[in-house]
Amino acid sequence: MSLSREQMLAEMGITPRWVLRETAEAVGAADMSAAGGAPSDGEVSSPAGEPPLAVPEPAVVQPGIPSPDALPGGGGWSELAAEVAACRACPLCQQRQQAVLGVGDRQPEWLFVGEGPGAEEDARGEPFVGQAGKLLDNMLAALDIARGNQVYIGNAVKCRPPGNRTPEADEIATCRPFLERQIALLKPKIIVLLGKVAVQGVLREDKSLASLRGQRFEYAGIPVVVTYHPAYLLRNLPDKAKAWEDLLFARRVLRAGSAGKLL
Ligand code: URA
Numbered sequence: 001m002s003l004s005r006e007q008m009l010a011e012m013g014i015t016p017r018w019v020l021r022e023t024a025e026a027v028g029a030a031d032m033s034a035a036g037g038a039p040s041d042g043e044v045s046s047p048a049g050e051p052p053l054a055v056p057e058p059a060v061v062q063p064g065i066p067s068p069d070a071l072p073g074g075g076g077w078s079e080l081a082a083e084v085a086a087c088r089a090c091p092l093c094q095q096r097q098q099a100v101l102g103v104g105d106r107q108p109e110w111l112f113v114g115e116g117p118g119a120e121e122d123a124r125g126e127p128f129v130g131q132a133g134k135l136l137d138n139m140l141a142a143l144d145i146a147r148g149n150q151v152y153i154g155n156a157v158k159c160r161p162p163g164n165r166t167p168e169a170d171e172i173a174t175c176r177p178f179l180e181r182q183i184a185l186l187k188p189k190i191i192v193l194l195g196k197v198a199v200q201g202v203l204r205e206d207k208s209l210a211s212l213r214g215q216r217f218e219y220a221g222i223p224v225v226v227t228y229h230p231a232y233l234l235r236n237l238p239d240k241a242k243a244w245e246d247l248l249f250a251r252r253v254l255r256a257g258s259a260g261k262l263l
Pocket of ligand 1: 114116118130
């Protein structure tokens with residue numbers, strides 16, 4: 001079933017209260033600046049009477065993570081896939097049906113990183129195929145992108161934690177070289193971290209999600225933005241609106257990067 005944009009935003013729980021302003025592409029960026037103060041692409045506005053919600057200006061934050069030169073090599077996709085499939089480096093290998101490498105465009109603009117496979121992902125060998133995955137697909141669709149087209153989806157850990165528990169710090173650290181090699185191969189234009197475990201995997205940060213949202217981090221020169229995990233959003237519906245703000249922010253960061261602009 002294909003959903004209209006309005007239906008997708010409804011699915012994310014952010015309409016009818018907020019509607020997307022026209023995008024720069026739709027109106028033409030030149031026309032918008034000529035009109036003086038036309039809406040920025042990163043804004044959402046409310047219907048009559050409610051103040052517009054502006055996405056904050058990105059702040060560049062560079063934690064102590066590798067420079068591009070330090071990106072790991074380690075062969076191509078086939079070597080990586082074979083090593084992930086055979087990995088027995090941590091206890092998560094014991095109960096998995098299979099390791100789940102990731103899915104999507106291998107020359108993507110966007111890389112979304114989740115936590116780790118759940119039961120359905122473990123059975124099917126693909127990330128985000130359960131309920132959280134449906135919400136993620138709708139979030140992508142609201143951005144006019146889809147898994148497999150400009151987007152790659154992976155996880156901080158490649159094997160299902162038993163009972164879908166949160167991966168331990170040492171499991172995240174053990175799996176990190178695989179994620180880093182994936183990023184080095186993918187060279188995405190932006191990385192979106194879905195939840196705390198993804199943040200630990202890529203940025204090695206252990207702060208609250210709320211304190212990390214709305215900032216532009218960098219990993220090996222690639223912009224990184226943080227938002228809530230879709231499974232969390234399914235349990236905390238009001239925060240879907242914040243996730244939508246984060247995605248708009250990420251799109252602004254991506255576009256600013258591809259235009260070569262300094263933020
Ligand atoms: N949650 C995740 O973080 N990753 C998946 O692949 C599925 C659910």
